[in-house]
Amino acid sequence: THKSVLLRRIISDCKAPALKPTKDNLILQAKELEKLYHHEIRQRKTIEETLVRQAQELEATKIQCDTIYDQLHDAEEQKAVLEQRMTEMESALRDGEEKLATSKCLLEALQADKEKLQQERDAAATAAAELRQKSEQRISMATEALNTEFSAVELEQATRSFDEVLKIGEGGFGCVYKGSLRSTTVAIKLLHPKSLQGQSEFNQEVAVLGRVRHPNLVALIGSCREAFGLVYEYLPNGSLEDRLACANDTPPLTWQVRTRIIYEMCSALTFLHSNKPHPVVHGDLKPANILLDANLVSKLGDFGICRLLTQSGTSTAATTLYRTTTPRGTFAYMDPEFLSSGELTPRSDVYSLGIIILQLLTGRRPQKIAEVVEDAVEKGELHTVLDPSAGAWPFVQANQLAHLGLRCAEMSRRRRPDLAREVWTVVEPLMKAASLTARRPTFAASSALPDEASTPSYFVCPIFQEMMNDPHIAADGFTYEAEAIRGWLDSGHDTSPMTNLKLAHRELTPNRGLRSVILEWQQQHRQYHEDWR
Template sequence: MAGVLESFFWIIICIHVVSLVLAQDRDQFLHYNFSQADLHLDGMANIDDGRLHLTNNTTKSTGHAFNKTPMQFTASSSFSTEFVFAMLPLQGDGQGMAFVVSPTKDLRYAGAATSDLGIFNKTNDNKTENHILAIELDTNDSSESFDKSGNHVGIDINSIVSVEYANASYFNDTQGKNITLSLASGKSILIWIDYDGIKKLLNVTLAPVPTPKPVSPLFSRSIKPRVPLLSRSINLSEIFNETMYVGFSGSTGTVKSDQYILGWSFKKGGQAESLDISKILDPPNRPPPPLPPTSRSKDSKNIIIISVTVTSIAFLLILGGILYFYKNKKYAEVLEQWENEYSPQRFSFKNLYKATRGFRENRLLGAGGFGKVYKGELPSGTQIAVKRVYHDAEQGMTQYVAEIASMGRLRHKNLVQLLGYCRRKGELLLVYDYMPNGSLDDYLFNRNKLKDLSWSQRLNIIKGVASALLYLHEEWEQVVLHRDIKASNILLDADLNGRLGDFGLARFHDRGENLQATRVVGTIGYMAPELTAMGVATTKTDVYAFGSFILEVVCGRRPVEPDRPPEQMLLLKWVATCGRRDTLMDIVDSKLGDFKAEEAKLLLKLGMLCSQSNPESRPSMRDVIKYLEGNATIPSISFDTAGFGMPNISNETITQMTTTSSSANFSFEDVTILFGGR
């Protein structure tokens, strides 16, 4: 017995030691070759031959690179970091870059591409809810710069306006004075950033490579430290969330530059390990200047050589001009002045063309009346889905792009993330996160393509979509009406989690705004009675569609199926009939093996509750979540009070619609075209 207890004791000790080691690894790292680093990259950021390349010769764009693993910061947490950077100006001095501590590693839509170092914009600048610390290395000497120097280091707290800054310089021991240091010289520069969580003191120091690390006043008590370039008393516990990410942000505006990180050391809770300068990769060499022209010889041979050379150059220039105009036409975009504020969310057509291999057919994911969707891959390795939407005119385009920008700011684990857009004459391209498992519609109805979903997977998908709708209706800054909830618009990620997508019919409303009648759009079987009668969409019309969606998933059939017997054509009416007969279990999808009868019965009743004719009798999505989680009991309902969205539609009409449509999912316009409509 004693031996067993002793073994158990040592097992506990080993687990504790391993957990401490893992925690320590998460709180410190050292990178020389960034191709081996676990980084989250976006925008222009990429790994270039082992170097972290933040920005390039693209104007008005951003690049971000963050350590993927978050760190826990408490009130007394200290940190220390050391990195080597190089900025190679290609035109002017660029905009600059920054070391950033942020509550999110995704700053793609936070920073304006033309300024603000890719971190802040006009809407979020100087907001306490940013929770951001940035050490900026600013090379912007334009009149738009908020600070007074075009070559400075600054400490930024939740704003692009520095709380303290100084012209870039370092202390030269030989000369005994500070020497100006050009940030955009193309040379490697060292920077040390130290924060003492006890003293609430932040120090920043610069030096050219290979200057040895100065003694930090934060982590040394015996040696007289060198005065840092910047020293500021700051209580970061009042700024940080508990969970933060560390990384870099850079941007270009009308001028551009290459920005590189060549080595990076970080540690939370102590002194970061000093970088070994011998392991630091040199910044890429810039092309040498052209040789001076040689004096012209009077020899006839030289005249012939010059003539041939001039002719060849002229031919190459003409050929290059033709290729240039061809490529410009091939990649031509529509870009207007008012779109500059959305530039962080705008992709170039050239990049999307390359990502999709020229929109090849073997990259096609799906097609419909809206256009086609293609799979693509960005240089960073991120997989994307590109939807090509065709449009006729510029009318309403400003509002439409503004709504696209709003969609890009939606953040929920059960929404398909809109990454950005691109405009060309006659078409709009929308860029989304790629969902590897396609649509829920395929899993439910394409039996030859995919395996069947289990009961627990279906229940998880329903809960996920409900959570997304609650976020859209109540938890975001505006009320978002999706207006097209159905299985074909639910995409599945790698873990078969349901994500609500296709916001093509969505509408954004300020809270408290009176909703006006609008064009009736949607899909038959999911449209509420009041929508088809009065054209007013509210959160309760989304709830109605969600009810139809629940029945669709549980029963494994579409809301409208004209091939079935007349009494079974409309799923809602068939469920009501079975409910009155107390035979609800007979309509659960026959493809399901094991399922929990009580859960199935709850979902069918919830689907009918959401499908009530009277909008006031339908629950809110918050109530729906309570019912799904078992935190509230579904009220008793009458199966006779559920209402089909088009109460007067006949079976003959449904059958005739089938012969004129390639799918059982019809838009409301199908009815108005065929039968005179409203």
């Protein structure tokens, strides 16, 4: 470098023979030395700056190395985690493969079971079809056995050549005889064979009663096409019409029996109207066609003008109906809309049932009976039109039946209640209450016992009309037999049986004071009878 050259020059000058220093030489050497000094300072500063820069670069490199080291450490940790996850995934994959193999085996087993079950199902279906066919054959045989075909000679022998003494009914359709067929007492109806109406009624009765069975429908035992004869079970207590008129001095029916008859007719009509595939409308429901057996169980008969309904294609509501231009039936019981339009529907029977309910309540003839009862109800004088021969009608039952009968006998078909949903919900609880109060299930008692006559009125339940054993006070303030008022509430009522006003609540409070008085009175009465005996 320049510095080294200068030093070498100075050294060589010193080794040279001594020259006489001159002022110029000294000045020149001083300048050279000063120049050399300044150069050294600049060189030193440059080196120091270089060292500082290198130190900074070294520090930056160190920081970068530390960062790279940390990243490398994190990468190694991530690598370890990934390796662990890969190990776990490989283990899960092996498990999945094992489960897949197991599932495949299970699927094969299930497929085998499915094929086996399908075979069993096919076998069961075949067996069921065979059983169904056998069952239908048995039903057909049973129907044929129930609806026996009799000969004209058998009918003649059963009625002793149609003896007038055995005649129990007669009308435009023909005659009804009491007879004995194959050791069974029967009723034999002979229709006019030359009459188209008689032939139609014969076919209709066989078609309907030959395939339906209900406890409250007259049972058809058999028929005789040769003589246009129909053989029914014999019902010894005659028609409801005769019983209401007390024909042949028969005792009147009690209100309990009348309530039961309403219940039974409601049951029979509901059954007919829900018949499949075609509902049946009786079309001539009246007391003369309701017959009573030995236990006064009512049975609906005379299906000569009944109709199997078909679905209406023109009605928007798709109601079932039958159309005719010549309505047939008994005028006083016939649906007014059937008379005017010729359309027969299940609610035509509901109208007839309403008239019969009002007749059972009042014992009156059917003409304008709805007007009479409605007027009495509006004036609060229902008791004045009730049939006294039925016994003491409980006001609650009588009032409910009167309102029900009037609703059923509405002139407009749309305003009449539905038999299954509305009429039944009223009639069923009344039937249960009447059954509980019936002391004698046949006719009205001719006289009351002394102890019954002297029973204080406030001992008697307003619903059951019997002396209370467990009196309870309801929200209306009246006292009832616990079973009676609970039955009233459980049947969906939220009003008072006495006032028809809405009850504030359904809670009942035992009337212990009245119960004590009743028990004391009963004890004294028993003692009185023992002393009297």
